[in-house]
Structures are given as structure tokens and as C-alpha cells.
Amino acid sequence: MRLSSLADYAVVMMTAAAREGAGGRSNATLLAGQTGVPLPTAQKLVSRLASAGLIESTRGTGGGIRLARDADTISLADIVEAVDGPIALTACVDGAAHDCGLEMQCRVRPHWHVVNQAVRAAFSGVTLATLAADPVESQVMDVSPRPGVFA
Amino acid sequence: MRLSSLADYAVVMMTAAAREGAGGRSNATLLAGQTGVPLPTAQKLVSRLASAGLIESTRGTGGGIRLARDADTISLADIVEAVDGPIALTACVDGAAHDCGLEMQCRVRPHWHVVNQAVRAAFSGVTLATLAADPVESQVMDVSPRPGVFA
DNA sequence: TCCAATCGGACGGATTTGGTCCGATTGGCA
DNA sequence: TGCCAATCGGACCAAATCCGTCCGATTGGA
Ligand code: SF4
Ligand code: SF4
Numbered sequence: 077m078r079l080s081s082l083a084d085y086a087v088v089m090m091t092a093a094a095r096e097g098a099g100g101r102s103n104a105t106l107l108a109g110q111t112g113v114p115l116p117t118a119q120k121l122v123s124r125l126a127s128a129g130l131i132e133s134t135r136g137t138g139g140g141i142r143l144a145r146d147a148d149t150i151s152l153a154d155i156v157e158a159v160d161g162p163i164a165l166t167a168c169v170d171g172a173a174h175d176c177g178l179e180m181q182c183r184v185r186p187h188w189h190v191v192n193q194a195v196r197a198a199f200s201g202v203t204l205a206t207l208a209a210d211p212v213e214s215q216v217m218d219v220s221p222r223p224g225v226f227a
Numbered sequence: 228m229r230l231s232s233l234a235d236y237a238v239v240m241m242t243a244a245a246r247e248g249a250g251g252r253s254n255a256t257l258l259a260g261q262t263g264v265p266l267p268t269a270q271k272l273v274s275r276l277a278s279a280g281l282i283e284s285t286r287g288t289g290g291g292i293r294l295a296r297d298a299d300t301i302s303l304a305d306i307v308e309a310v311d312g313p314i315a316l317t318a319c320v321d322g323a324a325h326d327c328g329l330e331m332q333c334r335v336r337p338h339w340h341v342v343n344q345a346v347r348a349a350f351s352g353v354t355l356a357t358l359a360a361d362p363v364e365s366q367v368m369d370v371s372p373r374p375g376v377f378a
Numbered sequence: 379t380c381c382a383a384t385c386g387g388a389c390g391g392a393t394t395t396g397g398t399c400c401g402a403t404t405g406g407c408a
Numbered sequence: 409t410g411c412c413a414a415t416c417g418g419a420c421c422a423a424a425t426c427c428g429t430c431c432g433a434t435t436g437g438a
Binding site: 254256271273278286287289291292 | 412413414415416417418
């Protein structure tokens with residue numbers, strides 16, 4: 077239950093890029109210096125984020141990267157899925173690749189779908205704009221199940 | 228963002244064990260046959276679950292395993308943490324092992340704590356008794372953030 | 379026309395994970 | 409009371425994935 081460090085670094089870099097403001101260009105080298113991520117790793121992340129459509133990259137001298145959308149329309153789920161692939165707790169929840177031998181007789185499979193939606197909701201509820209906002213209010217997101225739904 | 232297959236299998240086995248009822252003994256071989264998990268893997272899971280205190284194991288002929296607590300007091304989080312270790316999305320959230328070089332200047336670290344609590348809540352809200360209940364009501368657990376908390 | 383800067387993808391080493399095996403221990407039975 | 413069979417417990421090894429690094433392709437400017 078730990079997301080890859082690549083995805084973690086991607087979030088850090090996207091947060092740094094969001095601080096540049098709308099349309100503010102940056103590049104992999106600059107972001108690496110600001111965040112502390114190793115430069116080669118930062119380059120790789122830029123590639124993946126660009127191919128996922130989260131940032132727009134421009135080649136050549138004076139090029140760089142730029143957020144493809146506004147910061148408040150990019151969620152944590154978008155970033156994580158761009159790097160780590162789809163958020164699927166188990167193999168059966170993932171749409172593709174039905175390669176679980178137990179899938180036929182497994183009786184807990186339907187329940188995983190519920191949990192998977194819950195964690196995805198937790199990731200989708202946080203936008204990049206919230207992350208970029210520096211004053212960390214000690215707000216606690218209450219995502220516990222409503223009393224009674226599980227009766 | 229995918230939990231290990233060991234943890235997945237552990238949940239399946241625990242669910243099968245819970246169906247035996249309170250005090251109903253079983254063993255690794257029987258559970259492997261019921262669930263389809265390879266027998267050696269099932270044995271390993273029994274070891275981990277026993278050392279975590281979720282099941283009580285008895286050696287010798289006619290021995291076996293038994294749920295240590297009632298099914299409604301064991302949550303998904305307990306099972307997953309017993310096999311996969313603590314639920315910590317990032318290295319800095321984990322209590323031990325502060326081995327992230329960016330930890331000093333990282334500005335998104337506090338936010339991860341919030342998300343981590345959210346996913347842990349999603350796992351803690353599902354009990355083993357719920358999983359063992361077979362009729363899968365198409366209930367949807369609403370764990371989206373309360374409107375307004377993120378203003 | 380040449381050059382410098384930047385993204386893009388391919389390669390290799392390393393850590394973790396999953397699977398398998400055999401030994402230690404205990405209760406039952408003759 | 410001694411032996412045996414059944415079961416858990418932990419150690420070992422192969423495979424896969426992941427991380428980090430390097431070099432080539434592409435573009436704009438001087
Ligand atoms: S079918 Fe069952 S064992 Fe297979 S991935 Fe889904 S929950 Fe896990
Ligand atoms: S300190 Fe920042 S980079 Fe390091 S693990 Fe925490 S969130 Fe990730």
C-alpha cells in the first residue's frame with residue numbers, strides 16, 4: 077500500500093510547476109533544482125506527464141513545460157494515474173487484464189469495487205490548487221463511511 | 228497504487244475462515260482448497276496472520292487455525308497491514324524510516340497526511356463480517372469529502 | 379548555417395515481491 | 409509409553425518490477 081516514489085516525485089514537481097502561475101513556463105532542470113528531485117528522474121517524469129496530457133512541453137532553446145489545464149482542474153488521481161497507471165487495488169478491479177485465477181469463484185471481488193471507489197474518491201477530492209496553496213490549514217478530510225450505509 | 232497479491236489473498240482466506248463461524252476451526256490446506264490459493268502461499272499467509280494476532284494457530288494433529296477475534300472487530304486495514312506492513316502512501320508519512328532526501332524542503336508533505344488518513348479510513352470502515360456476508364447488496368460507500376471542508 | 383538547449387525513449391543495476399521447500403513442534407493412537 | 413502423522417514456522421531462491429542513468433532526436437535562436 078505505498079505508491080511508487082516516481083508518483084510521489086511527480087506530485088512534488090507538479091506542485092512546484094503550479095506555483096509558477098497560469099502560463100508560467102518552466103523546464104525539467106529548473107524544477108529539479110527547486111524540488112531536489114534528481115535531474116534524470118525529473119526528465120523522465122516530464123515525459124510521462126506530457127504524454128498523459130497534464131503538461132504541454134515545447135522543445136528547443138527556450139522551450140520548457142507548462143500546465144495544460146488550470147491547477148484546480150487537475151486532481152491527485154490524475155497525476156498518480158499518469159505515472160503509476162490506473163488506480164486499481166486488485167487485479168479484478170482493473171478493467172483490462174483479467175489474469176486472476178481465482179476470479180471465477182472469488183466471493184470478495186464485488187466488495188473490492190466499493191473500496192476502490194472510496195480510495196479513488198479520496199485522491200480525486202484533492203486538487204493541485206489545494207496542494208500549491210502553501211499555508212497548510214490543519215484541515216482533516218472526513219471520508220469515513222456515513223453511519224448506517226453498512227447497516 | 229495496487230496492493231500486493233499476498234494481501235489480496237489474505238483477505239480472501241480470512242473471508243473464507245470467517246464463514247466457518249465463531250470458533251470454527253480450519254487449516255491452511257482446507258482454506259487453500261476452498262479459495263484456490265496455492266497451498267504453500269496459504270501456509271505463508273497463515274504464518275503472517277498468526278504472528279500479527281489476527282488468527283490463533285494450533286500445531287499438531289487435528290490442529291489448525293481460528294479467528295482470534297469476532298469477525299466484526301477485524302477490519303480490512305488490519306489484514307492489509309498484517310501482510311503489507313503499515314498503510315503509508317509516502318515515505319514521510321510512515322512513522323519509522325525517515326529516508327527521503329527531499330523531506331527538509333518538501334512542501335506537499337503535510338498534505339499527504341490528510342490523504343493517508345482518508346484511505347486508511349476507507350479500509351477501516353469495512354469489517355470482515357461485511358465481507359463474509361454473501362448477498363452483495365449494491366451498496367455504495369459514500370466517502371467523498373464533505374462539501375465545504377476544502378472550501 | 380551552425381549551435382545550444384530541451385524533451386523523448388532505451389538500457390542496465392538493484393530492490394522488493396512472490397513462490398517453493400524443508401525443518402520444528404504437537405497431539406493422537408496403538 | 410513410544411511412534412507416527414499432521415500442521416505451523418521460518419529460511420531459501422527465482423522472477424518481476426521499479427528506480428536511476430545515459431544518449432539520441434528535435435527545435436528555436438544567433
Ligand atoms: S478475483 Fe478475488 S483473488 Fe482475484 S484479484 Fe479479485 S479479489 Fe483478488
Ligand atoms: S517528504 Fe515530500 S518527497 Fe519525501 S516522501 Fe514526503 S511527500 Fe514525498
